[in-house]
Amino acid sequence: MIRLRSGTVGVRFTLLYAVVFLLSGVGLLVLTFLLSRGGMTTMAPESPTRPDLDAAFQHIRALQAELDDVHTQQTRQLLAGSLLALAVMAVVSVLLGRALAQRVLRPLRLITTATRRISADSLDRRLAVAGPADEVKDLADTIDELLERLEASFAAQRRFVANASHELRTPLATMRASLDVAAAKPDPAASTLALAERLRPQLNRIDHLLDGFLMLARAQHGAMADADPVDLGDLVDAALRERAADAERKGLAVDVDVPAATVTRGSPALLARLVGNLVDNAVAHNENGGWIKITGSAGEAEAVLAVETGGPVLDQRQVERLTQPFERLGGERTGSAGLGLSIVAAIALAHGGRLALVARTEGGLRATVTLPGAAA
Numbered sequence: 001m002i003r004l005r006s007g008t009v010g011v012r013f014t015l016l017y018a019v020v021f022l023l024s025g026v027g028l029l030v031l032t033f034l035l036s037r038g039g040m041t042t043m044a045p046e047s048p049t050r051p052d053l054d055a056a057f058q059h060i061r062a063l064q065a066e067l068d069d070v071h072t073q074q075t076r077q078l079l080a081g082s083l084l085a086l087a088v089m090a091v092v093s094v095l096l097g098r099a100l101a102q103r104v105l106r107p108l109r110l111i112t113t114a115t116r117r118i119s120a121d122s123l124d125r126r127l128a129v130a131g132p133a134d135e136v137k138d139l140a141d142t143i144d145e146l147l148e149r150l151e152a153s154f155a156a157q158r159r160f161v162a163n164a165s166h167e168l169r170t171p172l173a174t175m176r177a178s179l180d181v182a183a184a185k186p187d188p189a190a191s192t193l194a195l196a197e198r199l200r201p202q203l204n205r206i207d208h209l210l211d212g213f214l215m216l217a218r219a220q221h222g223a224m225a226d227a228d229p230v231d232l233g234d235l236v237d238a239a240l241r242e243r244a245a246d247a248e249r250k251g252l253a254v255d256v257d258v259p260a261a262t263v264t265r266g267s268p269a270l271l272a273r274l275v276g277n278l279v280d281n282a283v284a285h286n287e288n289g290g291w292i293k294i295t296g297s298a299g300e301a302e303a304v305l306a307v308e309t310g311g312p313v314l315d316q317r318q319v320e321r322l323t324q325p326f327e328r329l330g331g332e333r334t335g336s337a338g339l340g341l342s343i344v345a346a347i348a349l350a351h352g353g354r355l356a357l358v359a360r361t362e363g364g365l366r367a368t369v370t371l372p373g374a375a376a
Contacts, residue, residue: 005346010101017097025089029082093179109134123333168210176203207353229374230271232305233258236294239279251289264303266351274347276339278307287311306368
């Protein structure tokens with residue numbers, strides 16, 4: 001049985017080859033049929049002029065009638081055989097068309113498979129297709145040139161992130177040290193203390209924002225040097241302990257139901273940041289006296305962690321934009337919280353998972369992270 005995917009180039013090539021082959025066969029059969037009819041013509045004998053030849057002519061007419069019957073029977077047999085041959089040729093044409101299409105498209109499939117294996121961590125790989133200088137090789141060479149430009153761009157971006165982090169952290173540390181020294185002097189001025197109190201939170205916010213930039217860049221580049229089994233339940237407990245004071249200040253009711261076997265495999269540091277950002281988002285963007293529900297499930301194929309919060313009814317279209325950097329409901333762009341869910345989405349993607357944000361019909365938000373299971 002021939003299985004073809006509709007809407008593909010292979011199907012179109014198969015149909016094209018089959019139609020051309022079938023039309024050629026039909027033309028050949030029609031030509032053969034016409035030639036066979038034209039080659040067997042009969043001549044009716046003239047009426048005899050002599051009475052003694054009448055019996056002979058009658059015998060000739062009888063023979064001619066028999067020949068006409070035989071010719072008619074042969075024509076019908078030829079027509080039936082032609083129709084049968086046409087049906088066989090229709091099947092054969094599809095088979096040959098499929099074989100020819102696979103043969104022609106085989107280099108393109110190899111190029112597609114090789115291109116899919118190339119990721120941000122393997123941009124140094126090339127297709128390096130050998131063969132004659134035809135259209136397929138031109139396509140492969142063009143893809144290699146594109147990969148070379150992408151590799152150079154990714155390398156430049158990584159260098160920029162590393163250099164920017166070094167250059168920005170140094171002046172931040174200097175400014176924080178200067179504030180501490182000024183505030184630690186004997187009998188500091190009230191204006192100095194007030195200035196220090198205003199600047200410290202801003203410096204901490206910049207430092208947190210810079211750390212978010214670095215984490216987002218690392219996750220997007222898939223730079224995971226470590227890949228170990230990680231228990232998501234332990235990460236949830238650690239994240240809740242860190243935000244316990246903020247949750248208590250808002251009077252949030254926290255319900256956790258994450259089985260101990262909710263394990264995935266990946267970078268412990270990145271996954272800890274993923275869970276921490278989910279908890280931070282649930283606490284920071286919750287209403288006073290609200291609630292947080294964290295559930296988990298695990299299997300051999302995948303591990304799922306869901307963080308659900310109450311609140312006002314949200315627009316699903318706006319919720320879907322929250323995975324973009326600095327996108328927040330209401331159009332605010334302050335602080336590093338605008339990177340929280342974008343970092344979660346990038347880390348999940350780097351581990352072969354995904355983040356799904358759903359606006360609850362009752363109000364609030366449900367964030368679900370699906371990661372490969374530890375066995376996978």
